Amino acid sequence: MKKKTLQRLAAAGLAMAMVAGTLTGCGGSGSDASSDNADQAQTEEADTSATETETETETEGEEAGGETAAAGDFTDYSGGFPETVTLQVPVYERGWEGWNPTDNYWTKWIQENFGDKYNVNVEFISIGRSTEVQDFTQLLSAGSAPTFVFHYDYPNILAYYAQGAYQELNADEIAYYAPSFWERMGDIIQDYGVIDGKLMVAMGDRTELVSSNFGTLIRQDWLDELQLPMPTTLEEFNDTLMKFKDAGYGFATVGSGGGQLLNKSFNFDNSFRDLSDREGIALNSDLAVAAFSWEPTKEYMRNLNYQYQNGLIDPDFYLDQDGNQAKANFISGKAATYSCYINAGTMENVIQPLLQNNPEAKLAILDPGANAPGGKSQAREYWPFGMIYGINADATDEERIAAWMYIEWMNQDEVLTVLQNGFEGKNYELKDGVKAPTGYTGEEKLSNNDNGDYWCLVNANKKYDSEEEFRKAIVYVNAPVGYEYLIEDILKYQEKYEEGFDPDTCFTVPIESLAEYSSDLTELWKESYVQLVTRATSDEEFETMYEEMKQEYLDAGYQEILDEKKAAFDAGQYH
Amino acid sequence: MSDATMKKLAVKEARKQQKSFKDCFKRDWQLYSLLLIPLFFCILFKYVPMAWLQIAFKDWKIKDGFFGGEWVGFEIFSKVFGHRNFVKSLRNTLLLNVLDLIVGFPMPIILALLLNEVKNIVFKKVTQTLLYLPHFLSWVIIGGLVYQLFSVNTGVVNALIQNAGGAPINFLQEDTNWLITYIVIGAWQSMGWGTIIYLASITSVNSELYEAARVDGANRWQQMLNVTLPCIRSTIVILLIMQLGKIMGGSFERIMALMNYATTEYTMTIPVLVYQWGIQDMKFSQSTALGLFQSVIGLILVLASDWIAKKLGEDGLV
Numbered sequence: 056m057k058k059k060t061l062q063r064l065a066a067a068g069l070a071m072a073m074v075a076g077t078l079t080g081c082g083g084s085g086s087d088a089s090s091d092n093a094d095q096a097q098t099e100e101a102d103t104s105a106t107e108t109e110t111e112t113e114t115e116g117e118e119a120g121g122e123t124a125a126a127g128d129f130t131d132y133s134g135g136f137p138e139t140v141t142l143q144v145p146v147y148e149r150g151w152e153g154w155n156p157t158d159n160y161w162t163k164w165i166q167e168n169f170g171d172k173y174n175v176n177v178e179f180i181s182i183g184r185s186t187e188v189q190d191f192t193q194l195l196s197a198g199s200a201p202t203f204v205f206h207y208d209y210p211n212i213l214a215y216y217a218q219g220a221y222q223e224l225n226a227d228e229i230a231y232y233a234p235s236f237w238e239r240m241g242d243i244i245q246d247y248g249v250i251d252g253k254l255m256v257a258m259g260d261r262t263e264l265v266s267s268n269f270g271t272l273i274r275q276d277w278l279d280e281l282q283l284p285m286p287t288t289l290e291e292f293n294d295t296l297m298k299f300k301d302a303g304y305g306f307a308t309v310g311s312g313g314g315q316l317l318n319k320s321f322n323f324d325n326s327f328r329d330l331s332d333r334e335g336i337a338l339n340s341d342l343a344v345a346a347f348s349w350e351p352t353k354e355y356m357r358n359l360n361y362q363y364q365n366g367l368i369d370p371d372f373y374l375d376q377d378g379n380q381a382k383a384n385f386i387s388g389k390a391a392t393y394s395c396y397i398n399a400g401t402m403e404n405v406i407q408p409l410l411q412n413n414p415e416a417k418l419a420i421l422d423p424g425a426n427a428p429g430g431k432s433q434a435r436e437y438w439p440f441g442m443i444y445g446i447n448a449d450a451t452d453e454e455r456i457a458a459w460m461y462i463e464w465m466n467q468d469e470v471l472t473v474l475q476n477g478f479e480g481k482n483y484e485l486k487d488g489v490k491a492p493t494g495y496t497g498e499e500k501l502s503n504n505d506n507g508d509y510w511c512l513v514n515a516n517k518k519y520d521s522e523e524e525f526r527k528a529i530v531y532v533n534a535p536v537g538y539e540y541l542i543e544d545i546l547k548y549q550e551k552y553e554e555g556f557d558p559d560t561c562f563t564v565p566i567e568s569l570a571e572y573s574s575d576l577t578e579l580w581k582e583s584y585v586q587l588v589t590r591a592t593s594d595e596e597f598e599t600m601y602e603e604m605k606q607e608y609l610d611a612g613y614q615e616i617l618d619e620k621k622a623a624f625d626a627g628q629y630h
Numbered sequence: 631m632s633d634a635t636m637k638k639l640a641v642k643e644a645r646k647q648q649k650s651f652k653d654c655f656k657r658d659w660q661l662y663s664l665l666l667i668p669l670f671f672c673i674l675f676k677y678v679p680m681a682w683l684q685i686a687f688k689d690w691k692i693k694d695g696f697f698g699g700e701w702v703g704f705e706i707f708s709k710v711f712g713h714r715n716f717v718k719s720l721r722n723t724l725l726l727n728v729l730d731l732i733v734g735f736p737m738p739i740i741l742a743l744l745l746n747e748v749k750n751i752v753f754k755k756v757t758q759t760l761l762y763l764p765h766f767l768s769w770v771i772i773g774g775l776v777y778q779l780f781s782v783n784t785g786v787v788n789a790l791i792q793n794a795g796g797a798p799i800n801f802l803q804e805d806t807n808w809l810i811t812y813i814v815i816g817a818w819q820s821m822g823w824g825t826i827i828y829l830a831s832i833t834s835v836n837s838e839l840y841e842a843a844r845v846d847g848a849n850r851w852q853q854m855l856n857v858t859l860p861c862i863r864s865t866i867v868i869l870l871i872m873q874l875g876k877i878m879g880g881s882f883e884r885i886m887a888l889m890n891y892a893t894t895e896y897t898m899t900i901p902v903l904v905y906q907w908g909i910q911d912m913k914f915s916q917s918t919a920l921g922l923f924q925s926v927i928g929l930i931l932v933l934a935s936d937w938i939a940k941k942l943g944e945d946g947l948v
Contacts, residue, residue, distance in 0.1 A: 188912075189909055189910070192692060192912050195692045195693060196692040196693075196914075198695070214912070217691075218691045218692050218693060218912065219691055219692075219693035219694075220692070220693060316891060370782075370783045371781060371782075371783050371784060373890060373891050373892055374777060374781065374890055448693060570912070571913075574906065574910045574911040575715075575906070575911065578906060581891045582891050582894035585891040585892050586891075586892060586894075589892055607714075610714070611714055
């Protein structure tokens with residue numbers, strides 16, 4: 056009898072525990088919801104107060120004789136907002152170990168120095184670097200997107216715009232709340248920020264128009280061993296790779312060597328282009344979609360096919376979706392080349408492991424001419440702006456104003472300098488007038504790209520006073536110790552091939568077929584080009600396969616994109 | 631009187647004696663409260679999202695919200711059915727799932743029957759656990775393992791084959807081979823877990839039946855074929871019906887994890903397309919329309935097979 060009661064008690068207890076468990080689950084989300092509500096209530100409050108103040112100013116204006124002076128139209132919040140405004144700032148989550156992008160010393164520093172001063176609650180929203188479009192899309196559809204909605208590439212901005220993500224901006228308002236920023240970027244914003252005749256987006260500055268630390272590493276010791284010179288044309292490069300292969304060394308993994316699956320940022324055919332063909336470039340040069348049917352892309356693939364069929368590149372290159380295999384191949388000594396951004400982390404991630412496996416390894420920067428037929432290296436030049444951002448269509452007036460005030464605050468030299476470099480004596484030491492990083496790892500340490508994901512709204516790269524300071528600093532900042540020559544070589548090659556830099560055409564109307572077809576075409580691109588490269592064993596086969604695939608690609612939507620771009624191009628709707 | 635009619639009569643009898651719901655609830659409130667948990671889950675994650683099926687009939691953008699968007703009738707559907715990948719994905723979905731059904735469905739039954747015959751309890755438990763394990767690995771991990779083991783240039787298995795003097799086998803980077811690998815790995819991953827229901831069903835077989843069979847001189851093999859198998863037949867039929875409902879669906883992660891771009895002949899399926907359109911491409915209306923189409927066909931298949939099963943004298947599902 057007693058045993059039975061006990062059993063029953065135990066059973067009831069278990070059931071209770073489970074129900075309680077679910078209830079707590081619900082309770083958790085419930086309290087979330089309520090805090091959301093509170094947030095909303097707050098913004099609503101802020102909303103009403105904004106309307107109130109607006110009406111007040113209007114009446115004041117009327118009293119003063121209905122003048123339209125820009126300043127009079129805006130409320131002065133330099134003393135702080137009367138009600139706390141929540142400013143949600145997106146920040147890239149790049150998967151760095153030991154770094155929480157939404158809660159660290161610098162987010163607190165921003166809150167203390169900006170937020171507390173103006174009664175703004177700065178909240179950082181993490182956006183996956185490689186999944187940013189999905190993340191923003193989900194946030195937008197859930198109605199919980201941050202105040203800024205950004206992307207580095209213009210066509211994506213146009214796609215967000217077409218989805219109704221942005222509210223129209225007022226140039227006077229930006230000029231009023233962010234005067235110093237407007238002075239710097241106003242012209243560019245009024246030029247590039249206009250979509251369909253309306254000012255929709257603003258952008259951060261960019262002074263460095265090509266990357267100063269992206270390069271292809273090559274095994275100099277292999278070249279030395281075979282007494283080969285640095286290849287300066289694609290033809291020489293392929294010869295060199297053939298000799299590496301014959302000597303049993305290894306293959307190429309990147310650059311025109313196609314080290315990994317090309318699945319985004321379709322600008323690899325740059326060096327195969329004829330720069331005088333402006334229309335062809337306008338229609339086909341696009342990071343968001345591959346120009347399968349375009350001659351330069353065909354030539355690029357023809358070379359890749361040659362390299363693949365002759366064993367000059369990784370036979371499994373298409374299995375590598377993120378570049379990790381390419382890196383592993385290089386580190387283990389299987390590959391002759393590897394392309395990457397060279398920075399302080401390169402020492403730990405690439406050079407040291409490589410030396411561990413191959414103590415005799417010596418590195419050099421591959422002449423970019425080696426990726427170009429005839430050695431005429433060309434590269435995509437950035438537009439004269441960096442991060443592009445609009446204000447969330449759901450953001451209130453006060454949130455938008457707080458956003459401009461945030462931009463203005465960050466644009467101040469003293470703020471930007473600290474945010475980009477940290478503190479003297481901790482994060483950096485002054486070395487011949489240049490801030491040289493100390494490799495500081497304490498609480499105030501900067502993120503791996505020197506907090507770039509926070510100040511990107513204002514600047515795409517660090518600010519320097521002079522060209523000379525830039526050159527010195529770029530070496531100090533990026534070069535792994537003992538490998539300063541790598542960065543110096545990159546800069547040297549940049550000068551050598553300066554005339555080959557060319558920006559993509561920036562259209563001022565959304566190319567709607569691009570949003571419609573680009574990811575579909577990307578899928579088709581991946582299967583088509585991999586199969587063309589890996590299966591075509593002769594020139595004739597390459598040609599027949601290419602023609603067939605090209606037609607399929609055009610039919611799958613690329614022709615529509617070309618037509619729409621052509622119409623925009625002919626109408627002069629581009630920069 | 632047959633077994634089934636006996637059962638039905640017994641149920642009727644029991645129903646007569648049953649008290650009102652209130653009394654039942656008072657007596658079994660613990661059980662009812664336990665039921666709330668799955669019920670809540672089901673409503674929240676299975677029924678509430680159905681309200682969004684409406685966007686399949688709308689020209690819908692992400693900022694439109696629940697009620698926004700313009701009604702366009704079946705325009706989205708005609709766009710979906712006219713898409714160049716639609717027919718291919720339909721074919722592949724059916725092909726992969728039918729093959730899965732043919733290869734994968736009997737495996738757990740065979741395995742369960744075999745496990746049931748194992749007398750050494752320790753060996754049985756260890757085997758069972760090892761067989762369950764792959765079920766708990768995510769497809770992403772399995773995909774990584776598979777490429778480490780079977781890829782043609784760097785895979786361990788091919789390295790072994792080559793060292794033994796054989797020619798490397800292109801397990802994953804050639805269309806037909808990929809298909810075979812896909813099916814075999816699917817069967818490997820799911821067969822252990824699938825045995826659980828059958829084993830449970832086998833334990834409920836009346837042991838007197840075995841005794842009777844033994845008395846009649848049946849050996850182990852004959853007992854298995856003539857006693858165990860018929861006794862778990864209704865379980866098999868129910869699981870088969872449920873499996874048939876999935877013939878238009880299938881796992882999207884499994885394909886994504888195992889695919890590569892050198893072999894794309896069989897990798898474009900409806901779930902993959904739904905993912906590409908909906909998640910990668912922001913084409914929510916199209917993706918929803920395709921998903922709805924898939925579900926409707928799935929429902930029809932389930933109902934049809936249920937109807938057939940009942941006609942054949944089985945218990946059925948609905």
